[in-house]
Amino acid sequence: xxxLVINPGSTSTKVAVFNxxxxxxxxxxxxxxxxxxxxxKLTDQFEFRTRIIEGFLEECNVNPKDLAAVVGRGxxxxxxxxxxxxxxxxxxxxxxxxxxxGEHASNLGALIAYQFTKSFGVPSxxxxxxxxxxxxxxxxxxxHPMFKRRSIFHALNQKATARGAAEKLGKAYExxxxxxxxxxxxxxxxxxxxxxxxxxxxxxxxDGPFTPERSGTLPLTQLIDLCYSGKYTxxxxxxxxxxxxxxxxxxxxxxxxxxxxxxxxGDKEALLVYKAMAYQTAKWIGKMAAVLKGQVDGIVLxxxxxxxxxxxxxxxxxxxxxIAPVFVFPGGDEERALAMGGLRVLKGEETxxxxxxxxxxx
Numbered sequence: 001x002x003x004l005v006i007n008p009g010s011t012s013t014k015v016a017v018f019n020x021x022x023x024x025x026x027x028x029x030x031x032x033x034x035x036x037x038x039x040x041k042l043t044d045q046f047e048f049r050t051r052i053i054e055g056f057l058e059e060c061n062v063n064p065k066d067l068a069a070v071v072g073r074g075x076x077x078x079x080x081x082x083x084x085x086x087x088x089x090x091x092x093x094x095x096x097x098x099x100x101x102g103e104h105a106s107n108l109g110a111l112i113a114y115q116f117t118k119s120f121g122v123p124s125x126x127x128x129x130x131x132x133x134x135x136x137x138x139x140x141x142x143x144h145p146m147f148k149r150r151s152i153f154h155a156l157n158q159k160a161t162a163r164g165a166a167e168k169l170g171k172a173y174e175x176x177x178x179x180x181x182x183x184x185x186x187x188x189x190x191x192x193x194x195x196x197x198x199x200x201x202x203x204x205x206x207d208g209p210f211t212p213e214r215s216g217t218l219p220l221t222q223l224i225d226l227c228y229s230g231k232y233t234x235x236x237x238x239x240x241x242x243x244x245x246x247x248x249x250x251x252x253x254x255x256x257x258x259x260x261x262x263x264x265x266g267d268k269e270a271l272l273v274y275k276a277m278a279y280q281t282a283k284w285i286g287k288m289a290a291v292l293k294g295q296v297d298g299i300v301l302x303x304x305x306x307x308x309x310x311x312x313x314x315x316x317x318x319x320x321x322x323i324a325p326v327f328v329f330p331g332g333d334e335e336r337a338l339a340m341g342g343l344r345v346l347k348g349e350e351t352x353x354x355x356x357x358x359x360x361x362x
């Protein structure tokens with residue numbers, strides 16, 4: 001069962017071929033600014049990226065006709081009511097081409113995957129896009145009727161590592177309650193109840209703990225005063241929330257490894273800021289444990305910061321191990337997570353969902 005995985009980023013395309021669960025070949029195809037400059041919109045890069053992926057398959061001696069499936073990274077679609085593997089359909093492609101919910105390189109994943117469906121009859125899928133919204137009704141209340149909490153998080157990696165933790169517990173993902181924390185440039189903390197993420201912070205727009213690049217939940221009155229101070233434009237304020245907030249604003253870097261080196265060299269400010277990020281992350285784990293009414297089978301730490309076994313991971317474990325055992329899955333192997341979503345469908349373990357049937361209204 002050969003599966004081609006396509007994971008487009010802003011300046012690269014990660015591609016991989018799996019044979020069942022085994023990785024056959026993978027490559028990060030990097031795109032220079034000169035190569036991308038002729039394209040006005042991201043979707044204009046479709047043919048360019050498709051050609052280089054076909055070149056990758058030639059290098060690997062893989063005939064597209066021999067593929068059992070092609071799986072692309074999910075893009076900025078309308079919110080969908082359930083995670084899982086989705087068949088690429090015309091209405092999905094229309095929303096991605098139009099940039100209905102924003103333009104992002106991930107939008108190209110389904111578009112390129114579907115090209116293989118048209119050319120070679122190979123089924124095409126996406127898996128657990130960031131717009132998965134399984135939140136329970138109580139989680140949507142913000143505190144004011146003009147504002148509604150939204151589910152935008154690292155669904156692909158959270159779901160994949162949750163399945164891994166469930167396997168370690170000797171159970172199916174749908175049988176366990178977990179708190180899963182993805183710790184990268186953004187940090188998302190999700191309450192997984194029997195296979196559904198019933199509550200999660202909006203990791204894109206500033207909710208949750210502060211992160212290497214984001215400010216997290218801020219004191220509101222101070223934030224409002226700053227907005228009306230006349231010192232900053234709208235774009236500058238948005239960047240303070242996402243892009244230049246959090247650790248990068250405190251310490252001038254978003255690199256956890258660099259901060260760890262500073263701590264080793266005796267930098268007390270670096271120690272306090274880094275530990276405060278761990279403190280806030282642990283506090284959010286406690287919140288999600290309350291959502292699960294204390295019935296937590298495990299806590300999962302994943303993402304790039306989960307590689308830090310000297311500071312970040314021990315600090316968090318010290319605060320939350322009383323709740324449940326902690327499982328650490330460093331990094332985020334998105335290509336494998338995408339492939340395994342396609343494989344579950346091919347093996348009949350999962351029925352592919354249809355985008356038009358799962359879109360949330362309002």
